[in-house]
Structure formats: structure tokens, C-alpha cells
Amino acid sequence: MSVDVELNNLEDALKTRLNGKITKQTVTRLTPPGENFCSLILKVDLDTEENGKKETVHTVVKLLPLQEKFKEMFRSCMKNEIQWYSKIIPLFKEFQEECGFEETSDFFPEMYGGRLSLDSQKTEPDDDSILVLENLIVDGYKNEDRYIGFDLKTSKNILRRLATFHMGFIAMKLKKPELFEKEVKTYLEEMKPPPPPKDGGDPFPNPNEYILKAIGENPECSPLISKLEVVLQHDFFKTVPEIVEPWATVSHSDFWVNNIMVKYEGDDVKIKFVDFQMCRYRSFAFDLIFFLLTSVQTPIQKQYFDELIRYYYFEFVKNLKLFKVDLSLSYEEYLEELKTAASFEVHHSIFFSTIIFGTKNAEYDYSTDVNFDPGNHMLSMVKSMPPNQKEKMAVMTLLAAKRGWLD
Template sequence: MPCEVEAIEQFEDLISDHIGPDEQMVDYKLTNLTAPGENYGSIMLKIDVVLKNNKTGQERLLDLVGKMIPRLEVMQNIFNVQVTFKNEIAFYLELIPAVQLFLEENNILDKVSYAAQSYGGRISLDPSSEKVDENAIILLQNLKVLGYTTCDRRKGFDLKSTRIILKNLAKFNAYPLALKLKKPKEFETKVKPNLVDYYLTDNFYEFTVRQFAKMIKTEQDIDENTKERAVEIIRRKALKVTHEPWATVTHNDLWVNNLMVKFTNDEPVDAILVDFQVCEYKSPLRDLLFFLFSSVTLEVLREHLDELIDLYYEEFANVLKLFKLNTDEFSRKNFDQQVKLAANESEFYHVIYMLPPILFDGKLADMSEIGDKVFNAELEPTDLHKKRFSFTVKEFARRGWI
């Protein structure tokens, strides 16, 4: 398949900070990193850069990934690239450095290792422009050459991988929270401006309501009152509310395709979060619940859900303790209350809304098919969709979350 992008304008200028004083760029090669249908909101490129040392004649390879906006206007509108692309550039170039500096100031040896290294970015060739255009790009470290891989979105993560992901998710949420609590002015100026409320597109809202109402009728083990409450929550959509002091940086889209896991001898050893387009200032428990119910195998959830929630809380609380913060307000009792709020206010709707694209059984020949094939009222849910739907509704109801 030919690459979706033939060339990147002024590419050498973008990576100039990563070219040594005696080096020059000899060449670069572009290939598609993902197939159509595996990344709904971006063009993902594999970029192999050849650098040559002018003194020694030696060459070295710089393995990068380029992220660009989709070419179709309808997809740009669905994913609101004028907001989301700017958010992601700011995440890598402003938010991560602020958190890393905060760790160093507090003698925390850990690095911000839950995200890929950035090699620069822009929204346009025109430095004075405030509009994201077709030349917008984010350059990142290619994690695949370091041994990181994606999971099959239809299968989900096993127990060992899930534990590693939750530990890094806790850091992702808790480090900025600690920064907010210890240096609120810095958080307000360097972090919070890059966190913008993101609304799930209304394009497929009616489809979600219709499909949910149809599927919930077939659930025989759920009483009618619970069914009615569940339908009402779906019709209400996700609420945009913030609960202090818990609010922090949230990913807001943490499902299988936005996580990469590294394996050594077939054992998961690390995990990295990707795609920070829709980061918000909200409860971290939103990330926790959406990840678990969208991306972990049902077998693991049935046997280990409480254990996994416990693990996240322990890691989250331990991070706050590193900074010698008063954690009384972050007690386990308050945590459980926040979990219930996050489930009811947003994540039940969020999970149900996202199950069709996550569990879509097939490939897309072209991104223009996303609306017709993924959110098609005539398209029957897959068996995997039905099973995860049933489990989600019953588990949320059993725990008193809906």
C-alpha cells in the first residue's frame, strides 16, 4: 500500500535539535505505520531518518513516528483537530517537561516514562498561524523498534499486562495531581491551560441510544428498573463535572489502541500511553474505569476486577506520599465514592459509546467508511460486543454504579 504522505515539508528543520553539530541528514523514508481502520483519528507514519557524521563518515538511523491529521474534512471535524492536535503538541512540549522538572525538584528519581519521547511538532509551516493545517505534525520516538507492541483490540489485555498498565496510569494521573497540590500556580499556568473539555461527537449519539435500547431489552437477568435507569444515563450522555481535590490530568481515551506494551521473554515489562489528543482536567477514576471495561479481557475482569482497582489505588496513593502530601482527602473511602461518581456521571456512557469502534469486526478500506460501517444502525453487534455489553451493564448495576 502506498504511503498516505509523499513528503514532509521542511522536515530537517523539525528535527534540527536532534542532529549533532557534525551531522547532516542524508535521507528519510516514509511508510504507513498503521493500516486504515486501526487508527481512527490520525495518519500515522513510520519515518526512518539517516544521519551522517561529516567527520567520521559514519551513519546512524533515527527511528521516528510522525502523527498527522486525517486528510478527509469530515474526519477532521469528527475529531475536532483544531483543538485536539494543539492539545497533543502541548502535552509533549509543555506538560511533560513541567512534570519532569517537578519530579527533579522533589528529588524523585523516576522519569516521565509513561509517554514516548517527543522530537518536536508544529501545527503549520507558518509559525504565526493558529490554525492546524495539512502540514501539522508531531514527531515521536518509534516505540516499536524498542520492543513495544500493540494488543489486539478485540482480545484485550491479560492480567500481567493490565497490572503494569495500571501502575503507569497511576503515575500519569498522580504526578500532575501532586504538582497541583504543591505548586498550584505553576499547575494553573503550565498544565491546566492545555486541558480542554472534549465532547464526544454527537454524530453517533442517536445511534448509541437506539442500539443501547435495543440491546438492553435482550438482557434477561436485569430488572426493569435498572434497565430504565441505564437507558436514561445513556440518553443523558456523559456529564462534564469536576470534583476537587481529585481533578488532575486525564487521558480520556485510554483503550487498547492507545497503549503499547513491551515484552521480554514473553513477559510484559513496561507499558506506554499514546494519543494525548483529548486530555482533560477531570477525575482520574474516569481513566481507570474506561480502561478496565473497554480494554481488559472479560476473563480477567470477572476474576480480578476488585484486585485491579485496589492495585491502582495503592499505586496512586503511594505516588502522593512520595511528595509528603497530606493524603487524608484521598482515603480509600473517598476513592470508592469517586469511582462511583465517575462510573455514573461519564464512564458508563463512555464505554457503551466506544464498544462499536473498539470491537468492530473488520478492516476499513478507507477512513470515510467509519460512519457507514462502524456506526451503522443496520449492523448487528458482534458476539464480542454483546458479551462485553452484557458484562458492563450487569457489573455497573451490581456495584450500584448505575
């Protein structure tokens, strides 16, 4: 699907990657409508030529939202994500080498270029800001079906890499505090809330009435509704969790199926983490719980949820030693860390199920609609939620209740 978007001076943004001049650029959507809630993400193929040698460079281009009211929300996100790919990821790999890793982590896409503005004097993103990455799809990577999620083997592969990601930044924070504070933590900002509607009120109308009713339809969940109602009163959009050291680290903060790409090669699976625009400084447990509740296949959740919790713990502790960190974390302390984070992430996951089970290949493309109202759109989706979303929310509730996360 073609997109009517003007990409100004791409050659300047890609000057370290391109060989020659761009002779043709083909711009289409990277994903079908409905897969990206606000960001505009494009597939851009560039034909280049230099001294008779031709090359096609396959890229993914990320832009600020088209909607004016969301641009202010996402300006800091764009700035932070450009920092991530241009500076923080190279620092992470360099730090791994210093800690004696034989191979550095390969779960990040390659950055081809980026800029905050065509005006080099500007320090904040404007309408010409752009982030250009390699197109992983061309290399055989894909997103799994968000309606289904990951199987047991792939989930463990993801958790192994996630533990390295989390512990690596904890180690950097402890061993190189000035570097971490200046080059990493500065770019871990809480996302600005969306602007209120013109007529006042909340930009996201409260959907809890409909969520509780849907979950209560499940006989196993109905006795838990009073506890769940208290959990859902917690506003994870507006409340910043208390930071408890030493386990605060870089949290991806949007770690679910659509932001994890996989490539299967025989018995091996390669993993790439994408979309670092919402990274924050908080406990490792936030990413872990959100992933386990939103992105693992339902049958696997029912049978292997505790095994996956244990698996991450052992990988996390193993990385304590690999990064030579002089800390210890007992399994009981680890479970308590999860319980604290769950007070936010159970609500987050249940609310987010509306996005997970949103219509695929939707006719309505809200990423290009300048009048898009996400709050009312989300509320209408909740009111008409499909049976598979109701089932997943019930499973989330039961998983949380069994582990005391609703208490």
C-alpha cells in the same frame, strides 16, 4: 501500505534530533486501516548522512485528519499534544525529581520534533502541523489485541503507572498552582464537537435502540435494561462533568488498549502511554473506569474486577506520600468518586465497544477518505455488531450494576 501524503520540510521539524541531511524518507501506514478513527498516523523511516556517517531514524508522524470537517475538531488537539510532549512531560519529570523520586517516570514516548506550521509566526496548527515521535515498535513495544485486552499482571502494571500519572499532576496543582494553571491546565480542553451533517441533525445518530436490544438478549442483563436506558440518555459527548476538588487531575480521556504499548522482558513489563490529544481536567476515576471496562480481559474482569479497583486505590494512596501531598482519601470516599465518574464512563465504554470490536485490517481506509462520515459509519457498525461485542457490553453492564453504577 504506502500512503500518498506530502511531508514538507521534515528536517526543520527534526533539527534537534537529526544528524545530517535526510537522503531518503520512506512513508507507510503505522497501523492497518481501522485502527485509528480520524487521526492520520504514519511510520516514517529517515535515512540520514553527515560526513560519511549514515543513520536510519525510525519515527512516528502524526498529522491533522485529511477530512476538512474534522480539521477544526482536531486543531486544538494537535496544539495540545505538541505542548504535552515538548513541555508538560519534561515538567512532570522535573517535578518528580523535586519531590525526591530517584527515577522519573519512563511511560512516555520520546518526542523527536513538532511544529504548528511552516510559518513560525502562526500560533494555531495548519495543514503543515506535525508531531514526530520515536517509533516504539522498533524498540520492541506493541499493542495488545483490542478484542482481548490485558491480563491481570499487565493490568496492575498499567494501573500502578496510571496512579503515579494522576497523583503527580494533583501534587503539581497543589504545590505549584501557577505553573500548573499556565503550563498544564491551559491545554486541557474539551474537544470540539463534530460539525453537523449538511442536511442538519446530529453528527452522531443515536445508536441506543440497537445497543439496548443487543444487551437485552443476555438473560442476566434483561432486568437491567430500564436502568441502563437512563444511563445511556446521558450525552457524554456534550456534557462537561462537574469538577469536584481536590481529586481533579489530568485525565488522559482515551485510556484504552490501543493507547497503551507494552514490552515484555522476561518477568518484567515496560509500559508506554501514547496519544495525549484529548487530555482533560477531571477526576482520576474517569480514566480508571474506562480502562477497567474496555481494556481488561473478560475472564479477569469477572474474577478480579474489585481486586483491580483496590489495587489502584493503594497505589494512589502510596503516591500521596511519595509526592508529599497533605491529603487523605478513605476507601469509601474513593468508591464514591468512582460512582460519580461512572455516570459518564459506563455509557462511554459501552458506546466505545463499537470501536474496540471494529473490523481488523479493514479494506476501507476511512482515515484517508476525505468524505468519511463517522456518525453513519458508527451506526452501521452498531447495527451489525459481532457476538464478541455483544458479550463485552453485557459484561460491562453486569460489572456496573453489581457496583451500583447504574443506580
